[in-house]
Amino acid sequence: MRTFECTLPEGWFRLSGESTVETRGNGVLPVVRHMLRLDEDLSDFYVVAKSDPDLAWATRGAGRMLRSPTVFEDVVKTICTTNCTWSATVRMVSALVEHLGIGAFPSPQAMAEVDESFYRDVARAGYRGAYLRSLALSVADGAIDLEKLNDPALSDEEVAARLLALPGVGPYATAHVMMLVGHYGCLILDSWTRPKYARLRRRKMVPDATIERRFRRYGRYAGLAFWLYLTRDWVEEAGPPL
DNA sequence: CGTCCAGGTCTAC
DNA sequence: GGTAGACCTGGACGC
Numbered sequence: 092m093r094t095f096e097c098t099l100p101e102g103w104f105r106l107s108g109e110s111t112v113e114t115r116g117n118g119v120l121p122v123v124r125h126m127l128r129l130d131e132d133l134s135d136f137y138v139v140a141k142s143d144p145d146l147a148w149a150t151r152g153a154g155r156m157l158r159s160p161t162v163f164e165d166v167v168k169t170i171c172t173t174n175c176t177w178s179a180t181v182r183m184v185s186a187l188v189e190h191l192g193i194g195a196f197p198s199p200q201a202m203a204e205v206d207e208s209f210y211r212d213v214a215r216a217g218y219r220g221a222y223l224r225s226l227a228l229s230v231a232d233g234a235i236d237l238e239k240l241n242d243p244a245l246s247d248e249e250v251a252a253r254l255l256a257l258p259g260v261g262p263y264a265t266a267h268v269m270m271l272v273g274h275y276g277c278l279i280l281d282s283w284t285r286p287k288y289a290r291l292r293r294r295k296m297v298p299d300a301t302i303e304r305r306f307r308r309y310g311r312y313a314g315l316a317f318w319l320y321l322t323r324d325w326v327e328e329a330g331p332p333l
Numbered sequence: 334c335g336t337c338c339a340g341g342t343c344t345a346c
Numbered sequence: 347g348g349t350a351g352a353c354c355t356g357g358a359c360g361c
Contacts, residue, residue, distance in 0.1 A: 174341045179355065217354020222342085261342045283340035 136312040202227035222259025275315035
């Protein structure tokens with residue numbers, strides 16, 4: 092029987108390969124609920140999407156960004172997407188899980204306990220190693236509490252500032268993680284989203300300002316609208332094939 | 334085999 | 347405050 096384990100803000104849970112569940116604390120359901128964002132109220136977004144032919148399909152219930160059990164995990168994974176191919180991201184994250192996790196994503200403590208050589212020689216994270224280790228150390232010793240970023244009371248500016256202050260987290264990573272912690276105002280503009288948007292519009296390229304203008308009507312959901320526009324073809328029945 | 338660059342970020346002007 | 351250059355890695359190219 093394989094066991095999957097993951098540290099959580101509320102405690103911990105354990106899932107077996109046979110789907111039997113052992114829990115302590117609040118149990119596994121709140122975690123799944125959290126990951127699937129089941130409590131999110133997107134009705135304000137749907138009001139605008141309903142009148143947008145390109146996004147009306149989303150009002151069926153799309154828009155719940157899947158997140159990791161912890162913000163820490165999402166930040167680490169996001170750093171591992173920067174300036175490299177997706178296969179490299181998978182390689183780095185897999186190494187963290189395989190060598191530092193117990194069949195699951197490692198805790199900040201586990202990531203803080205290994206030295207630079209692990210990140211360099213095993214995870215092959217390159218210059219990101221210093222960022223990851225520094226982040227893990229700060230979270231492990233309590234200097235940084237990333238889980239507080241899920242607090243809906245925080246303003247966009249506050250969340251953005253805290254993320255930008257993290258090692259290895261710049262504008263792209265900030266916009267990405269903000270989406271995952273429920274702040275949908277910023278568009279994720281990067282080397283994947285820009286060309287993809289241009290392709291969907293059947294243009295060679297589209298200036299950022301033009302993209303921003305197109306989703307301006309969505310206000311605090313502009314980033315979510317942009318993301319759904321780009322990933323429509325990920326939802327089989329919804330979109331026209333490219 | 335060398336160059337480029339991928340879901341960028343940081344530092345130094 | 348805006349902008350080049352450097353930066354690990356490794357897969358995809360051109361020669």
